[in-house]
Structures are given as C-alpha cells and as structure tokens.
Amino acid sequence: xxxxxxxxxxxxxxxxxxxxxxxxxxxxxxxxxxxxxxxxxxxxxxxxxxxxxxxxxxxxxxxxxxxxxxxxxxxxxxxxxxxxxxxxxxxxxxxxxxxxxxxxxxxxxxxxxxxxxxxxxxxxxxxxxxxxxxxxxxxxxxxxxxxxxxxxxxxxxxxxx
Amino acid sequence: xxxxxxxxxxxxxxxxxxxxxxxxxxxxxxxxxxxxxxxxxxxxxxxxxxxxxxxxxxxxxxxxxxxxxxxxxxxxxxxxxxxxxxxxxxxxxxxxxxxxxxxxxxxxxxxxxxxxxxxxxxxxxxxxxxxxxxxxxxxxxxxxxxxxxxxxxxxxxxxxx
DNA sequence: TTAATTCCTCAAGTTAACTTGAGCTCAAGT
DNA sequence: ACTTGAGCTCAAGTTAACTTGAGGAATTAA
Numbered sequence: 021x022x023x024x025x026x027x028x029x030x031x032x033x034x035x036x037x038x039x040x041x042x043x044x045x046x047x048x049x050x051x052x053x054x055x056x057x058x059x060x061x062x063x064x065x066x067x068x069x070x071x072x073x074x075x076x077x078x079x080x081x082x083x084x085x086x087x088x089x090x091x092x093x094x095x096x097x098x099x100x101x102x103x104x105x106x107x108x109x110x111x112x113x114x115x116x117x118x119x120x121x122x123x124x125x126x127x128x129x130x131x132x133x134x135x136x137x138x139x140x141x142x143x144x145x146x147x148x149x150x151x152x153x154x155x156x157x158x159x160x161x162x163x164x165x166x167x168x169x170x171x172x173x174x175x176x177x178x179x180x181x
Numbered sequence: 182x183x184x185x186x187x188x189x190x191x192x193x194x195x196x197x198x199x200x201x202x203x204x205x206x207x208x209x210x211x212x213x214x215x216x217x218x219x220x221x222x223x224x225x226x227x228x229x230x231x232x233x234x235x236x237x238x239x240x241x242x243x244x245x246x247x248x249x250x251x252x253x254x255x256x257x258x259x260x261x262x263x264x265x266x267x268x269x270x271x272x273x274x275x276x277x278x279x280x281x282x283x284x285x286x287x288x289x290x291x292x293x294x295x296x297x298x299x300x301x302x303x304x305x306x307x308x309x310x311x312x313x314x315x316x317x318x319x320x321x322x323x324x325x326x327x328x329x330x331x332x333x334x335x336x337x338x339x340x341x342x
Numbered sequence: 343t344t345a346a347t348t349c350c351t352c353a354a355g356t357t358a359a360c361t362t363g364a365g366c367t368c369a370a371g372t
Numbered sequence: 373a374c375t376t377g378a379g380c381t382c383a384a385g386t387t388a389a390c391t392t393g394a395g396g397a398a399t400t401a402a
Contacts, residue, residue: 081292082292084288085247085285085288085289085292086246086247117293118293121289121292121293122293124246124289125286125289125290125293127245127246128246128282128285128286128289129286131242131243131246131282132278132279132282132283132286
C-alpha cells in the first residue's frame, strides 16, 4: 500500500492550541458553547479535524472584531458540525456575515467622520443621528433587563444642550 | 434683572439618564471609573453639566463600537473633568481616536473582503494574514495571563491544513 | 517500566460592566 | 406637614468568556 496512506485519526487539543493560539481551556469552552464538536477517542480524548483550525481561527478573528460567541455561533450555523468545510460553505458564511460587518463598518466610519462636526454640533443628542442605530448590536453584559442603545432615543430628541 | 438669568445649578442624575438613555446606576459606575465627574450639592446629590450629556453620549457610542471603558477613558484624557468642552477639544479627541478607528475599520473590511478567499484558501493560518494584527486591541476578559491575538502567530506559519 | 507530559472533568475564581436591593436621606408636590 | 418619588451608599448578584486548580487517567519519551 502507498507509503502515506494512513493519516492520524485527528489532532489533539494541544495541537489545535498550538496552531490557533487558543488555550486548551478556551477550546474546551468553545465546545461547551457549541462552536466546535471534536470526536473522542475510545479513552475520551478529543480529536479534531484539520478544518477545525480554520473554524476556530474564524472564531478568534470575529471575536477580535467584537462579535460575541453567540453571534459567531449563529454565523456558523448550518455548517457541518464536524468534518471539512467546503469553500462554498465559507462563502455562505461570508455572505451572511457581511451585512453585520457592513453595518459595523458604516457606524465606525460615521463616528470617525463625524466626531468633529457631529459631536461638536450637539447632533449626538438627536435620535436621528446615524451613530445611534437602534437595530444594531444588542450589547448586554451584567444582569437584568437593560435597554439597548437607542431604545430610549425619543428622550434624546430635544437638542438644547 | 433679565427674566431668564438664573439657570439651574445643574442636571440631576435622573435628567442625565433621560437624556442619554443610560441607567442611573451606569452613570454612577462611570463616575467610579473616572469617566465623568459631577459636582455635588450641599446634601450630596450629583449635579451634572450639560456638556456631560455629550461626554456620556460619546462613551455610549464608543462602547457600542467595542471600545472598553478604559480605552474611552484614555481617549477622553486631557479634557477638562468638568465644565463645557470646546469644539477644538472634541477635535483633538477625534484626531487621537481616529487611528484606532481606522485600524478597526481596516480589519473589518479585510475580513469582509477576504472571508471567501482568505478563509477559503487557508490564509487564516498564515501569520502574515492581515486579519491577525498583533498590535491591535488587547482584548482580555476572564482572569490570568492570556496571550493576545497574534502573539503566537509563529505557530501559525505552516499552512498545511 | 518509569517518569514526564498531556488530557479529562468539574468546581470555583476572575474581569468588565453593570444591576439589584437594603436602608436611609432629600426634595417636590399638595 | 406629609407623603411620594429621587438620590445616596454599599454590598452582593449577574453575564460572558475564560482561567485555575484539584484529582485522576492516558500517552509518550527515555
């Protein structure tokens, strides 16, 4: 039989850690959160597919851009939980993710371009200001109900400050 | 004397809350963090300047874009802790903040434009990939030392996945 | 066959950014 | 004068995203 026929059954968590820069504990945590689903050996050790490196790299990057694991899980929804991911599947992710990214980019650009004029002129207290986009990003940390950015924008309509 | 001569001594926390959409508890928290410094009445109640609405709106927006309160505090450093903020002062903030914003925008655009090709082709595992920018954003949550995105990029050089 | 690594699970700790609640004071309306 | 709605402080709880540590099993290197 061909020399290079037998492939290892998968990558260990340590190898994945080395390849992605993620701590093993973080990788296990992502598994708990349903972001990655490695196989197990008979003795219970995790074995990852090579494609999981790519998957986890995506998690890392999207996270660095401020997306929550929940956001990322949604973006990844529909991909096969295990096994290689095709180029067309990544393309779909790309399309779905793009609107999110575009919205964020637009907001950043608006802040960048308007910091002078917008903040300087008091526009920030207008509910119509582009920087307050109620439909974008439901950021929440801490507990209990918290209204989202822009939810009470009606209170901001008066521009007397 | 002129009819409208006497101005109220300042805005209460409730008024600030209504105008910014921030919960009073959040506003007090920001004060603890040094982001705003209201005066106090003889009895100890907080009294805000009108300019604090603008200041807090900036906090809200920057936060929504993923900046930490620490980042924002730095951006705000140098502004007078209390009293009105001039247009030129906001312009300075704008300039200082702009490079941060530009870096983020660039990274988002890179991800947006390269999701297909970059992730699809395995470029994500290259340390040279633009999406891994070691100098950008030291995100940390949780405890203990954690290496930053890109710190171990050398482990990612092999592109065999 | 040790000895050293690496891995496993599970519980508990950590940080940021707040919220909630208790207990009390203050201010505003009638 | 009173009652009710704001405010105040301080301690403790919460969520996300992990880390750390204890106690134990499995792999790998020598």
